[in-house]
Amino acid sequence: MTDTTPVHGYAPTVVGVALSDCTPQDAEAALRMLSTAFRSDRTPSERPDGDATVWLTTVDTASQPAPCEAEPLTGTVTADLQGGHEALDRVRGALATAFTVTGATAASGDQEEELHLRLTTRH
Template sequence: MNSAQESATSVVVTLSGCSREDADAVFRTLSRSFESDRAPDETPQYVSEGHVTVWTTTFDVAQPHEHAEPVRLAAPVTAELQGGYWAVDQMQATLAAAFDLLEEGMAAGDQEKDVQLRLNSGVHQDET
């Protein structure tokens, strides 16, 4: 794959406003569907206790592996997706299968778009 094709299928996912456990749940869900720059056993870590932590991972959505299943979160997670239009749409569809999501904002450019989402548990109390 050349670099133009790779950048067209790459999505940078940035998570904030959440615990490391919820960040891990989101990243593991996405890693089951797409290749990423994270090692399979890598878990998000706090860099400094008591400070806001932002986690970032890049996913390649060119060849999805498996369909996402609903996932439980302890609290809402703020997610930002940045990449090509098609790639971001693919990532957003996968997140919608796993989580209840609310689009909070979107900025569009010539080649890329940036979407801000609020992810909530895709598994509800009455489903347990």
């Protein structure tokens, strides 16, 4: 079972995720996948605010991601990730098992990296 203890603050294993340019239903599917795969500040059953234009979560990649299936997306989801290099690799890898991940653009610093990804349903 996935540990759903809230995650807050900076740690090398923590990744901040911002989802945008999508429907609330697609944001919910991506958030559910992330909160099932990793310890998160959300629970898998938590529904995102339907009036939002950006949906946020923080995940901790200290443990291997739990296997999970993603619901099909109706369109494209933009995912902006920020965190440590290894932590981002884990989140990107987990997303790639659930969705088709394209358009990876990155900005790197000494300790952190930012990734801009596009998620679509796997075919």
